Amino acid sequence: MTSSVTGTERPAEARGRPALLVVGLVVAVLASVALATCLGPVMVPLRDTMQTVLYHISSDWFAKPADPVYAQIVWQFRLPRALLGAVVGAGLAVVGVVLQAVVRNPLADPYLLGVSSGASFGAVLVLVIGSSAAAGLGLSSSAFAGALIATLLVYLLAQRAGRVTPFRLILAGVSLAYLFQALYGLLLLHASPYDVQGVLVWLFGSLGATSWSDVGIPAAGVVAGLVYLLTQARPLNSLLAGEETAVALGLDVARFRVRMLVVTSLMVGVMVAVSGAIAFVGLIIPHLCRLVVGADHRRLLPVAALTGAAFLVLMDLAARTVLAPTELPLSIVTAVFGVPFFIWLLRQREAGREARFG
Secondary structure (H helix, E strand, O other): OOOOOOOOOOOHHHHOOHHHHHHHHHHHHHHHHHHHHHOOOOOOOHHHHHHHHHHHHOOOOOOOOOOHHHHHHHHHHHHHHHHHHHHHHHHHHHHHHHHHHHOOOOOOOOOOOOHHHHHHHHHHHHHHOOHHHHOOOOHHHHHHHHHHHHHHHHHHHHEEOOEEOHHHHHHHHHHHHHHHHHHHHHHHHOOOHHHHHHHHHHHOOOOOOOOHHHOHHHHHHHHHHHHHHHHOHHHHHHHHOOHHHHHHOOOOHHHHHHHHHHHHHHHHHHHHHHHOOOOOHHHHHHHHHHHHHOOOHHHHHHHHHHHHHHHHHHHHHHHHHOOOOOOOOHHHHHHHHHHHHHHHHHHHHHHHHHHHHO
């Protein structure tokens, strides 16, 4: 048997070392944030980066940075951007893990269920027409409202005789995703060229305008969502064994699915509002992590969160440095770098399995 979205087996080599893996991933996240903070058109030495961060943490204990230009670059521009990238990457990976378990489909992610498209429509409405078109809501609030509306519609359309099934959830989600994409495409037809350019950059994901004020709410939302989802690891595991088994274990599957959809939609709305729609992270990272730790959500959720955090920070670094001074949209970079790596990893996994079993 192999690890998948429908099983809980973990590779033997990872079974005894989950704590060591988590520690390694924490180091990887910190290293990726440090790298993203140091590198760019202006190279900031690691010593100056650390001095700037420590000074802002406690000016009583640490000396003021020697170079004010370096300090401004690190504290005002690069560090909040890197931290937001870590938060959004972790959140998207966790949402992908949960959705794939809830709908029992390895292709499930926020895009498949229309949540990202609903959030994008809400944001485009404000960007093109103005907040008056969204009942006075700002960009973040409108994206958040769009995600919630999309979730509600998916839930209503997926019901049949009072039950919500994974198949109907996917059909409803895909249909609504196309609908929301058509609606914001219609808005773009009537927008000025300047507005269209800004919206397209946002739709493909960008952390370029990040400030410290953008980090707090998404970080709180993702951390709270992750903590809650960790408490639901056992019900998520029971779903992997099949709906009948979950019911036999005492799980109210219909209510549980609704709770998971609401929680993940809240997380997606908070993230999309500050980063735009970033593709592939919620699809790729859960599978990569399952290949290492299996599908037990007690281990999979924290590993996916840390892996997603490091992955998106590095992808954002590539987005602003590969073709500098031009900055690439994040969804393009995650696809170009992430998908080939994912395919390579799957091929390596298959090759290893064939070698073991002949």
